Every structure is written in C-alpha cells, then in structure tokens.
Amino acid sequence: MDMNMNSLSGMNPQVSGYLDPYTMPIDVTQQMAPQQSMQPMMQMPPQQSRVDSPPPPRIYKPCFVCQDKSSGYHYGVSACEGCKGFFRRSVQKNMQYTCHRDKKCVINKVTRNRCQHCRLQKCFDVGMSKDCVRNDRNKKKKVKQEVSESLVIPAEIEEVIQQVLHAHRETFQEEPPKDTYCVTSNLNNPCSQQVPQSTSLGLAGEPCSVESGGGGVNDQKPSKPSTSNGETDLSLFQHVSEISSKAIIMVVDFAKKLPGFQVLTTQDQITLLKAACLEIMVLRICSRVNSQDGSVTFTNGLRLTQEQLKSGGFGALLDTICQFAAALSKMKIDETEVSLLGAICLISSDRSGLKDPIKIEKMQEPLLEGLRYYVRKRRPLEPHIFAKILMKITDLRSISVKSAERVLHLKVEIPAEFPALITEMIDRNDDDD
Structure with missing residues (x-):
C-alpha cells in the first residue's frame, strides 16, 4: 500500500487527473492561480477594454479669398x-x-x-x-x-404619343396667330365666323365644323353693353360665347381622333366629353394666357384683355385660371405633355354614369405610360415631375367645377343670349340615369 502511494506521488503532476490541490507543491499552486484569475480578462472583446472616442473634427484653412470660415x-x-x-x-x-x-x-x-x-x-x-x-x-x-x-420609349407607346399629339395639333393651334386684333364693347360683330346652332355634339358621324356666316352667335342683333357694375357686358359676352362654342367643337374633334374613342358606345362618349370638356378647354386656354398682363389671344386672332375677359363672362374665375397657367408655365409643360394630359382627362374611368368603365380604364393605361415615359426622357434629372404633372388633373377638375357653376350663373343672368351648344355641354342629366 505504501509502495502504491509512493509511486503515485512520484508521477508527473502535470498529467490530467493526478493533480490534487492538497498534495500539489506550493510553487505549482501559485503558478496556476494567476492563470485562473486572468481567464475572464482574456475572454473580453478588445472593444470593451478601451473607451471609444470620436475622431477629431476635420479642420480647414480659412477661405483664401475673404478669410471667412472655409467649407x-x-x-x-x-x-x-x-x-x-x-x-x-x-x-x-x-x-x-x-x-x-x-x-x-x-x-x-x-x-x-x-x-x-x-x-x-x-x-x-x-x-x-x-x-x-x-x-x-x-x-x-x-x-x-x-x-x-439611355431611356428608350417602347415602339407601341411612342405610337400612342404621336397619335395623341397629332390629334391635338389638328384641333388646336399651340402658338397664337401673329396677326391679332382687339375689340371694344361697342363693336357690333368683328368676327367673320358663325357657330352653327346645333344641340348635337357630333358623335354619331355627322360633321362637326364651323361654317362661314355673317350673323354672329344665334344670328341675333348685338345687345347693348351692360352699364351696371358687376354685370356681364353683353357685347363682349357674344365674343366669349362664340369662341367657347368653337372650342367645344374642337374638343369633340380631338376626342374623335384619339385611338379607341369611337369604339366606345355613344353614351359613354357623351359622358366622357361632358365631364372633361371644360377641363380640356381650361388646359388649352392656359397656353394662351399672357403672363405679363393676363390677356388671352385666341385662335382666330382676337385678343382680349383681362378686364374684357372678366366683363365678358369669366368674372373672378379668370384669376384662378391665370394662377393655374402660371403653375404650368413654371413646370415648363410642353405641347406633347399638354396633349397627353388632355387625353388622360378625357379617357377617365372614374366618371359617373359610364357603361363600360373597365374598357375605358384599359384605354387610359397606354396614355399614362406615354406621359410617364415622355416626362422621364425629357426631364431625366427630375424624378418626381411625373407625379407633379399628374396631380394637375385634380386642379383641373376643381377649376372645371367652378367653370360649370359660372356658366350656370350666366345662363340665369342672360338666358336669351346663351348658346345651345354650351348649354348641352354642361347639362349632366344624362349621367344621372
């Protein structure tokens, strides 16, 4: 038994399983103690062992020109x-x-x-x-x-853009004529064209054109101008109503030239036109507003001042239109964007009273894609301009509602002078069926 104990005590103390703290030499125990106390410190990550300090701020020399703080x-x-x-x-x-x-x-x-x-x-x-x-x-x-x-417009979208632009150019002259003339309230009838008295929008295949004539709107004798403040000048109103009637006819022709419009039912065509006609007219008149004095030059060369337009029927609505025109001018909207915006206003599936809104929604999709591609290609460094342009449709609808209210007010004020074509355009009874 003693021999076994002696033999065990003589074995190497470093071998695992044979270390006894009670029989281990003192020097070995002292060597192990520091290693056990240092073990937790060795497991600490280096980031926690030192205090983080922010990098020193970058210091620039003063401005070489004026000695101000350099950036x-x-x-x-x-x-x-x-x-x-x-x-x-x-x-x-x-x-x-x-x-x-x-x-x-x-x-x-x-x-x-x-x-x-x-x-x-x-x-x-x-x-x-x-x-x-x-x-x-x-x-x-x-x-x-x-x-x-690097932005390439797909061929089918490019074709849609060109068709809409062609329809716009065929029905609206972007630049006003160079030869212009002005009128005063006591001129009888300076215009040489007459709007045919029709209550049809020309959607069933009948011609929709402006005929020559010498009698003015409704072939009525010009009325005396109004002398009361705040009332409409009847002589100027005849000019405004005649131009408006021609503008309605041009909007109808524009719609008939758009791809797929005439495939729709006649009822849906009328519904879309009545809902969007004033919007397109406002959009077009904005390109004719003189930003300096607020005057407007129409396609026939007639130039009316801001005061004449207000007296001729626009009233306070003209200020809203001029503000909208200034917003479009600030965005630098060009002819192609105006044409596509007008087509999108017209081909809109959210109008009430439509018989086939799903089909109209599919017709609008290539128009939206066309505007998106064209705007991105024309303004590659303005990523949000497409959304801003599209939001102008909301403003157009608001102005259109105010325009309809203004027309109804004029219809009550001067019922005998009101053209039937304008009356039909604002009549929404068909939409309520």
Whole structure:
C-alpha cells in the first residue's frame, strides 16, 4: 500500500487527473492561480477594454479669398460657400466686372461684396481654376444627356404619343396667330365666323365644323353693353360665347381622333366629353394666357384683355385660371405633355354614369405610360415631375367645377343670349340615369 502511494506521488503532476490541490507543491499552486484569475480578462472583446472616442473634427484653412470660415476645397483652393458660388457664377456667365477705384480693393469677410472685380481677381490670384468650373458644368450636361439617351420609349407607346399629339395639333393651334386684333364693347360683330346652332355634339358621324356666316352667335342683333357694375357686358359676352362654342367643337374633334374613342358606345362618349370638356378647354386656354398682363389671344386672332375677359363672362374665375397657367408655365409643360394630359382627362374611368368603365380604364393605361415615359426622357434629372404633372388633373377638375357653376350663373343672368351648344355641354342629366 505504501509502495502504491509512493509511486503515485512520484508521477508527473502535470498529467490530467493526478493533480490534487492538497498534495500539489506550493510553487505549482501559485503558478496556476494567476492563470485562473486572468481567464475572464482574456475572454473580453478588445472593444470593451478601451473607451471609444470620436475622431477629431476635420479642420480647414480659412477661405483664401475673404478669410471667412472655409467649407472645403473648391476649384483648387480652400474657400467658403460664398466665394465658391461667386466664382462659379462669374465663370459660367462670363461676367465682366468694373472696379470704381484703383483695382486694389481689400477683400475680406466684410468688404467682399463691395467690389466684384477685385474679388474675382483675388479668386484667380489665390489659385481658383476656371477649367474646374467648366469641367463641372460639362460633366452635369454629359450625365443628363447620357441618362436621357439611355431611356428608350417602347415602339407601341411612342405610337400612342404621336397619335395623341397629332390629334391635338389638328384641333388646336399651340402658338397664337401673329396677326391679332382687339375689340371694344361697342363693336357690333368683328368676327367673320358663325357657330352653327346645333344641340348635337357630333358623335354619331355627322360633321362637326364651323361654317362661314355673317350673323354672329344665334344670328341675333348685338345687345347693348351692360352699364351696371358687376354685370356681364353683353357685347363682349357674344365674343366669349362664340369662341367657347368653337372650342367645344374642337374638343369633340380631338376626342374623335384619339385611338379607341369611337369604339366606345355613344353614351359613354357623351359622358366622357361632358365631364372633361371644360377641363380640356381650361388646359388649352392656359397656353394662351399672357403672363405679363393676363390677356388671352385666341385662335382666330382676337385678343382680349383681362378686364374684357372678366366683363365678358369669366368674372373672378379668370384669376384662378391665370394662377393655374402660371403653375404650368413654371413646370415648363410642353405641347406633347399638354396633349397627353388632355387625353388622360378625357379617357377617365372614374366618371359617373359610364357603361363600360373597365374598357375605358384599359384605354387610359397606354396614355399614362406615354406621359410617364415622355416626362422621364425629357426631364431625366427630375424624378418626381411625373407625379407633379399628374396631380394637375385634380386642379383641373376643381377649376372645371367652378367653370360649370359660372356658366350656370350666366345662363340665369342672360338666358336669351346663351348658346345651345354650351348649354348641352354642361347639362349632366344624362349621367344621372
């Protein structure tokens, strides 16, 4: 028994299973203790062993031109936002400045706006590069051109766009005639065309045209102008109503030229036209509004001032139309976009009283795709412009409702002078069946 114990005690203490803390030598126990105490520290990730500190802020030198706080390196030197923009505009527009002193003006944060000549000269003196501005401008143009060229409109969508544009051009002259004339309220009948007195929109195959004549609207003698404030000038109203009747006929012709419109039932054609006619007329008249004085030049060359239009029947509605025209002008809507927007207003499946709204919805889809493709190709760097243009339909519908209310007011005010074609267009009794 003693021999076995001696033999066990003489075995290597490092072998696993033979280490006894009570019989282990003191030096070995002391060597193991630090290793056991260090074990938790070895398992800690290195990120937790040190305190995170934010990187030091990047420090720029002051602006080399005016000593203001620099926003970075622009066109080769450290410069502030003000001097960067000034230098870019001066180079792109090729500005030529003049110094009214000895061309030795001190340029700093306070005096930099006093002398543009010396400020630009100091920009060059400190090392701003003109070529960097040109390269930056050319790069933007190149990117825009590449994005525009990379978008290919499908052939079937391109065909729809061209058909709608052709229908628009056939029924509306985008640019007003150069030879214009004005009227006064006491002129009897300066117009040489007569709107035929018809109560049909010309959808069943009968011709829908403007015939020559010399009698004016309804072949009635011109009435005396109204002298009361706030009332309609009957002489000017005859001009406005005659032009409006012709515009309705042109909208009908536009609809008949759109692909698939005449395939619809006659009832659906009438429903769509009555719902969208005023919208298309407002959309078209906006391209004729003079942004400077609010006057409008019509297709026959007649130019009416803002006051004449209000007295001739538009009233306060003209201000709303002019605001809408200014919004379209700001968006730089072109002829193709106007034509597609008008077609989308017309071919709309959410009109009440339609017999086949599903078919009309399918007809509208290529029109929406056409506008989307065309807008993206024309404005490749404006990703949200398509939605903004499409939202103008909501504004058009609001103006159309106000226009119908205005027409009904005029119909009550001057019932004997009201053209039957305009009356039929605003009559919605058929939609209530």
